[in-house]
Amino acid sequence: MLTTHIDRVDLNLLTPLVALLEERQVSRAAARVGLSQPAMSRALQRLRRVLDDPLLVRDPDGLRLTARAQDIYDQLTTLIPLLQHLLSPNDFDPSQSSAPVNVAGSDYAVQTFGPAIYRQVRTQSPATTVRFHNLRLNGIIDQIRSGAVDIGLYGGDLPPDLQAEMLFVEDFVCVLAHDHPLAGAAALTLDDYLRYPHIVIDTADGRQTAVDRPLAALGRPRAAAVTVPYHLTALALLPGTDLIATLPARLRSGWDGADTLRALPAPAEVALLPYQMIWNRVFDTDRRHAWLRGVVRAAAC
Numbered sequence: 001m002l003t004t005h006i007d008r009v010d011l012n013l014l015t016p017l018v019a020l021l022e023e024r025q026v027s028r029a030a031a032r033v034g035l036s037q038p039a040m041s042r043a044l045q046r047l048r049r050v051l052d053d054p055l056l057v058r059d060p061d062g063l064r065l066t067a068r069a070q071d072i073y074d075q076l077t078t079l080i081p082l083l084q085h086l087l088s089p090n091d092f093d094p095s096q097s098s099a100p101v102n103v104a105g106s107d108y109a110v111q112t113f114g115p116a117i118y119r120q121v122r123t124q125s126p127a128t129t130v131r132f133h134n135l136r137l138n139g140i141i142d143q144i145r146s147g148a149v150d151i152g153l154y155g156g157d158l159p160p161d162l163q164a165e166m167l168f169v170e171d172f173v174c175v176l177a178h179d180h181p182l183a184g185a186a187a188l189t190l191d192d193y194l195r196y197p198h199i200v201i202d203t204a205d206g207r208q209t210a211v212d213r214p215l216a217a218l219g220r221p222r223a224a225a226v227t228v229p230y231h232l233t234a235l236a237l238l239p240g241t242d243l244i245a246t247l248p249a250r251l252r253s254g255w256d257g258a259d260t261l262r263a264l265p266a267p268a269e270v271a272l273l274p275y276q277m278i279w280n281r282v283f284d285t286d287r288r289h290a291w292l293r294g295v296v297r298a299a300a301c
Contacts, residue, residue: 013050016043018080021073024056024063092287098127101292104140105132105153106203107230112250113153116299124295135203144280150292152278155203155210163281165293167300170273171249172211172266177238183262190220190267197225199234199245210273211246218269235261248273275300 019029020040030040048054053068065073101121105113110132118130133140133149143149144162158164174188182192201208206227215221225243228234232254234245239260246266247254255261265271277296283289 010046010050013043013047016040017047017072018076020044020047020056021065021069021076024065092291094121094125094128094288094291097125097288098129099288100129100131102131102133102143102149103151103153103296104135104143104149106135106201107232108248108251109135109153111232112248113296113299117295120295120299124291144278147280147282150279150283150289151296153275153296154278155273155275158276158278161281162278163284164276164278165297166274166276167297168275170275172246172271172273173249173252173263174266175235175238175245175247175255175261175263176243177241178260178262179240180242180244180262182244182264185264187265188267190269193244193267193270194220194222196223196242196244198222199237199243200224200227201231201234201245201247202227202229208246211270214270220269246270 015033016029016035019032020026020043023029023032026040026044027037030037033040035043044055051068051072053066055066055069055072056063057066058064103117114132121128121130133143135152135154140149140152140154141159141162144152153167155170174193176183180196182188182196185192200206200212200222203209207213212221226237228237231247231251234247235254235258237243238245252263255263277293277300279289279293
């Protein structure tokens with residue numbers, strides 16, 4: 001970004017310049033900006049030297065703008081509002097915003113919190129559009145780093161350069177066919193759980209990270225019979241099989257009332273899903289982003 005011409009100018013002259021071009025009279029311009037008349041006269045002389053133009057010339061009706069001064073004034077009518085916005089306090093009024101909101105999450109996140117997020121955005125910022133992005137962790141992290149995605153909703157580990165806030169801790173349940181050999185159990189032990197094949201929800205790199213990482217840490221991985229990209233897809237695969245799907249409990253509406261399915265508490269080793277929102281640290285103090293985090297926080301309650 002070149003600043004060759006800016007570097008040689010005292011930007012404190014900008015305010016007197018605007019006043020002189022609008023008032024077209026030294027004493028009125030001085031009173032407007034709180035300067036004495038001699039000080040405004042000196043500012044005018046400096047402006048004439050810097051801009052190499054008299055700016056104000058006398059005619060029978062008083063002072064008028066030169067052609068160069070009129071051109072400068074026309075450009076300042078666009079520039080000054082932009083500078084006012086740039087240098088104003090970091091305020092944000094959602095009702096006046098139309099900047100789109102971009103949130104990334106799995107189908108679980110979008111189904112569970114998406115409607116509440118959209119309703120709150122729509123209520124508070126009617127001109128704002130909402131886009132939910134599919135969660136593919138590596139790609140989404142790059143998009144969060146670049147600012148293309150505002151917030152990610154995620155239940156796994158994340159790089160240290162991103163900021164995170166815990167939203168809640170979800171319960172996992174095991175969903176299986178009503179005639180599954182374990183359907184009559186009150187709860188599942190880890191041995192029971194690992195005895196049967198599993199449906200894995202691909203949340204990152206072909207693994208359901210919140211389930212498979214703790215099992216890997218124990219040295220007891222589960223047998224993945226089928227891997228699917230969406231949580232609710234697993235429900236259609238369960239009837240008539242001995243498969244087990246480990247799903248967040250808030251998806252219960254997907255299997256409640258289904259006579260062909262049964263839900264049991266997951267083994268203690270994989271019972272909980274810590275769920276968080278993640279974002280780029282550069283937006284920690286940004287007022288718009290703080291508003292959006294509040295929207296997501298309220299939607300997840």
